[in-house]
Amino acid sequence: MKSERRSILKKLFASVAGVAGFGIAAKAEPAAPEKEVGDVVMLQDVPLFSGHTKFNNMVFVAGKGAHFEGDITAHTKHVLDELEKELIKAGSSMEKVLKCSVFLHDLNDYKAMNEAYKGRFGSKPPCRTTVAVYGGVPGDSLVEIDCIAYI
Numbered sequence: 001m002k003s004e005r006r007s008i009l010k011k012l013f014a015s016v017a018g019v020a021g022f023g024i025a026a027k028a029e030p031a032a033p034e035k036e037v038g039d040v041v042m043l044q045d046v047p048l049f050s051g052h053t054k055f056n057n058m059v060f061v062a063g064k065g066a067h068f069e070g071d072i073t074a075h076t077k078h079v080l081d082e083l084e085k086e087l088i089k090a091g092s093s094m095e096k097v098l099k100c101s102v103f104l105h106d107l108n109d110y111k112a113m114n115e116a117y118k119g120r121f122g123s124k125p126p127c128r129t130t131v132a133v134y135g136g137v138p139g140d141s142l143v144e145i146d147c148i149a150y151i
Contacts, residue, residue: 038089052090057151059090063103065141072109075142076116083147084120092149095122100129103144107132113143 036054052061064082066075084094100121104113110130126147137144 038086052086054090054151059087059092059149059151061086061090061147061149063101063144063146065137065139065144067139067141070142072104072112072142073116076113076145079141079143079145080117080120083145087147087149090149091151094120095124096151097121097126097147097149099148100126101146102128102130103137104130104132105136105142109142 033056038050038052038054049062052059054060061083064079064086066078068074068078070078080094087093087097102113102117104110113130133144
């Protein structure tokens with residue numbers, strides 16, 4: 001008898017709450033934003049990675065390298081030019097970069113890389129991590145740089 005009364009009270013409360021609009025019924029969840037990708041690189045007809053990925057107001061740019069003969073200065077300038085092109089395609093700019101990761105083939109190139117790097121991100125440069133990569137940067141580049149920016 002006691003459990004029967006509880007069951008009746010639960011049903012009554014549920015119906016009153018629903019009529020009063022307390023929102024006990026399931027609410028529709030807003031649709032999750034979709035990521036957008038640009039310039040998908042394929043490997044044997046299978047998507048491998050994207051040149052950039054946009055999500056909400058953020059853009060993540062894949063690492064760019066320099067695959068030609070040259071010194072660290074030429075490679076760094078080329079890589080930064082490629083980053084800038086990718087950022088513009090994604091609707092962003094160098095001034096909106098929040099974070100860079102720099103991967104060097106040789107840590108001895110740090111000073112020369114910095115010389116080519118400085119000033120490329122405006123008066124408020126992004127935070128940065130720089131490491132020398134054991135075994136070298138893929139594609140015989142002397143430097144690879146990726147970044148995160150906002151749109």
